[in-house]
Amino acid sequence: MANSVVLILGVGPRIGASVAAKFTSNGYKIAVASRKGSNTKTSEGYLSLKADFAKPDSIPALFDTVKAEFQTFPSVVIYNAAALTGPPNKDSPFSISAESVASDLNVNTISPYVAAQQAVKGWEMLPNEIKKTFIYTGNIMNVTIVPMSLMMDLGMGKSASAFWIGLADMMYSTQGCRFFYADERHEDGKFKGMALDGAAHGEFYAQLANHKGNVPWHATFVKNKGYVQFK
Numbered sequence: 001m002a003n004s005v006v007l008i009l010g011v012g013p014r015i016g017a018s019v020a021a022k023f024t025s026n027g028y029k030i031a032v033a034s035r036k037g038s039n040t041k042t043s044e045g046y047l048s049l050k051a052d053f054a055k056p057d058s059i060p061a062l063f064d065t066v067k068a069e070f071q072t073f074p075s076v077v078i079y080n081a082a083a084l085t086g087p088p089n090k091d092s093p094f095s096i097s098a099e100s101v102a103s104d105l106n107v108n109t110i111s112p113y114v115a116a117q118q119a120v121k122g123w124e125m126l127p128n129e130i131k132k133t134f135i136y137t138g139n140i141m142n143v144t145i146v147p148m149s150l151m152m153d154l155g156m157g158k159s160a161s162a163f164w165i166g167l168a169d170m171m172y173s174t175q176g177c178r179f180f181y182a183d184e185r186h187e188d189g190k191f192k193g194m195a196l197d198g199a200a201h202g203e204f205y206a207q208l209a210n211h212k213g214n215v216p217w218h219a220t221f222v223k224n225k226g227y228v229q230f231k
Ligand SMILES: NC(=O)c1ccc[n+]([C@@H]2O[C@H](COP(=O)([O-])OP(=O)(O)OC[C@H]3O[C@@H](n4cnc5c(N)ncnc54)[C@H](OP(=O)(O)O)[C@@H]3O)[C@@H](O)[C@H]2O)c1
Pocket: 009, 010, 011, 012, 013, 014, 015, 016, 017, 033, 034, 035, 036, 037, 051, 052, 053, 054, 079, 080, 081, 082, 083, 107, 137, 138, 139, 140, 183, 184, 185, 191, 192, 193, 194, 196, 198
């Protein structure tokens, strides 16, 4: 993996940090992007980029910068950022303004869509033998309604993204390109929520990047088990 690059869009102390550390140990070069990005190298040697994914047009420049820095496009792209807006009236999901819904939808769905467009464009420049992978960090909300107004924007965004990710995987998997909606669950299949495990994401995402284990696009997983199919 000496010349392979992973770009992690949305990086913080939990999933992002663990995934970056795991891919580093597997020999990848790492670029990370978030609003607190520094536009310099981090102490770990990652290329840190600053961007706000509420603005989808901030995405293409990140791919151009990665190409300029590493002389290659990322073979693995991980979209990990998410946004939600607390409703002013917690009993009314429709008390969230349309502007907030649109901005959160940009973070949860439109920016990852633009990232997938850019990923595919870059993959066309990479050798056939390199495995190409797009991983979107999801949650249970593409298949389950969590009955809290607070979850409105998050659930809308995850559901919409799950559709285009599933469609993309069907269209591209025969060409060595995989798209995954990764969703960590408890062993009984319940929503992981605040109990999510960063290291478990690192292990599973590294497996997904190897295209091992016949994991479908809807990649529900459990810590120390990997892919588990839930109803
Ligand atoms: N499976 C589950 O049940 C479950 C449970 C919880 C969360 N999740 C998912 O896990 C992901 C986040 O996990 P985490 O908090 O552990 O990750 P993390 O890597 O610790 O943090 C994600 C980072 O994304 C960045 N980000 C957020 N909004 C952004 C924006 N508008 N533009 C650019 N960067 C942005 C933030 O950094 P900056 O502040 O620097 O921008 C944040 O620190 C989300 O997709 C979430 O939906 C899943």
